[in-house]
Amino acid sequence: MLIPRPSPAQRGHSTLDPWLQAASRVLHLTATALAGAMSVSTYNRATREVVQKQIYFTAWQILPGFAAFVALLSVVIIQIVGETARDFGLYAYALEIVIRVLVLEILPLTTALFVALRSGAAINTEVALMKIHNELEALELSGVDPVKFELIPRVVGGTISVLALTAVSIVISLVLAHLLIVDFRPWSLPPGDFTRVIGKVFDIPSMLILWCKTLAFGLAVTVIPIAAGLVTPKRLSYAPIAVLRGMVRLFFALMLVEIGALAIAYVR
Amino acid sequence: MSVSPKPEPAPELRPSTNRLLLLAGNVERKRLIAAHPEAVLVSARLPLRANLTVLENIAVVPQFRRGMRVAEAERHALDLLERVGCADCAYRRDPDLDHEQRFLAKLLRAIVLEPTIILIDRPGRLLPDTFYPRFLKTTLAALNGRYEQCWIVDYKWNAPLYLPPGSGTSA
Numbered sequence: 001m002l003i004p005r006p007s008p009a010q011r012g013h014s015t016l017d018p019w020l021q022a023a024s025r026v027l028h029l030t031a032t033a034l035a036g037a038m039s040v041s042t043y044n045r046a047t048r049e050v051v052q053k054q055i056y057f058t059a060w061q062i063l064p065g066f067a068a069f070v071a072l073l074s075v076v077i078i079q080i081v082g083e084t085a086r087d088f089g090l091y092a093y094a095l096e097i098v099i100r101v102l103v104l105e106i107l108p109l110t111t112a113l114f115v116a117l118r119s120g121a122a123i124n125t126e127v128a129l130m131k132i133h134n135e136l137e138a139l140e141l142s143g144v145d146p147v148k149f150e151l152i153p154r155v156v157g158g159t160i161s162v163l164a165l166t167a168v169s170i171v172i173s174l175v176l177a178h179l180l181i182v183d184f185r186p187w188s189l190p191p192g193d194f195t196r197v198i199g200k201v202f203d204i205p206s207m208l209i210l211w212c213k214t215l216a217f218g219l220a221v222t223v224i225p226i227a228a229g230l231v232t233p234k235r236l237s238y239a240p241i242a243v244l245r246g247m248v249r250l251f252f253a254l255m256l257v258e259i260g261a262l263a264i265a266y267v268r
Numbered sequence: 269m270s271v272s273p274k275p276e277p278a279p280e281l282r283p284s285t286n287r288l289l290l291l292a293g294n295v296e297r298k299r300l301i302a303a304h305p306e307a308v309l310v311s312a313r314l315p316l317r318a319n320l321t322v323l324e325n326i327a328v329v330p331q332f333r334r335g336m337r338v339a340e341a342e343r344h345a346l347d348l349l350e351r352v353g354c355a356d357c358a359y360r361r362d363p364d365l366d367h368e369q370r371f372l373a374k375l376l377r378a379i380v381l382e383p384t385i386i387l388i389d390r391p392g393r394l395l396p397d398t399f400y401p402r403f404l405k406t407t408l409a410a411l412n413g414r415y416e417q418c419w420i421v422d423y424k425w426n427a428p429l430y431l432p433p434g435s436g437t438s439a
Binding site for chain 1: 308309313314315316317318319328329331332333335336337338377378381
């Protein structure tokens with residue numbers, strides 16, 4: 001006879017508990033990382049080198065491929081928006097729609113997802129394996145603080161990378177928007193209007209929301225994988241589970257940040 | 269019982285002292301380690317950072333602890349690796365090392381921390397394919413003067429391994 005396993009509620013905790021605990025760990029780690037990132041004592045020669053490596057692997061190494069991808073995505077979306085706007089006789093608004101949809105919403109989220117899939121997954125796996133193999137404890141016993149040496153530099157480097165890649169993607173898409181909407185169809189929008197539309201869309205509240213959102217994306221793609229890796233039980237079989245959990249939480253966190261930013265930007 | 273390495277200290281450094289501690293079992297071993305928190309362990313359960321080379325594993329300690337410049341820390345680490353004849357493994361990572369090289373990297377990582385005691389925990393686990401008493405003696409002799417004290421913690425049933433050649437079962 002099969003003995004039924006007790007449900008989480010019967011065991012004394014709800015199914016929400018792991019999520020709440022994970023959220024509390026992420027918030028705690030975010031606070032630690034922010035405090036550490038702003039503290040001068042964090043930055044010695046060893047940690048600066050880790051930050052540089054993180055930026056190199058997260059941003060510099062992928063820059064050509066990422067730029068090509070952003071250019072392709074931008075061309076497709078600008079064309080779709082332009083053609084649709086023309087069909088409805090709203091071509092004069094095409095540029096503003098492109099900037100609002102592509103530059104303010106799609107590109108920051110796409111950049112965060114790109115970095116999350118590439119570097120977030122790698123960070124999650126690495127931290128989980130470091131935990132499983134006792135490397136963090138070994139570092140600590142060697143007089144090297146693992147939080148300062150391994151974790152905070154990854155958060156700093158990863159966040160800078162997301163901010164930088166987002167800025168690059170915005171520049172690329174704006175150049176392409178100018179080319180496709182203004183230069184190729186000069187009858188539709190004079191160059192002076194391009195500047196005016198940019199000034200209108202990129203007002204101070206929008207810029208604040210954009211960069212706060214991007215900062216939150218940058219923190220999420222590093223802190224959540226690290227937090228998921230740090231709680232991995234010391235068994236190799238748990239490594240895939242740690243990565244899976246970290247990535248799922250990261251996806252939901254990115255979406256929540258995006259929804260929150262949209263709500264703040266458009267429901268005010 | 270103590271292992272005496274060849275006394276060849278560097279002129280500017282005090283000679284190091286080595287002790288062999290043969291214990292009755294795991295409980296005693298754990299008690300000894302707990303009683304000496306100042307000792308830095310060289311242990312099978314404390315691995316190298318897999319994503320760093322041997323040189324980086326050693327050099328990161330003075331960089332982090334004393335703010336030493338990268339080049340200077342690496343030169344110091346390389347000097348130590350040359351002393352123990354392991355300079356060729358400087359740019360290898362943990363999975364590419366054999367047991368002896370991994371042990372030497374761990375020992376040098378402990379030495380650069382400059383603790384009062386370095387505790388080599390169960391050398392048989394660290395050097396499973398090596399006749400380790402002789403290897404330890406040679407290694408510690410090469411590093412004489414670079415550390416204060418080194419304690420080798422082993423079990424009593426391995427005592428015959430430490431007997432001088434020709435006096436028992438040791439090779």
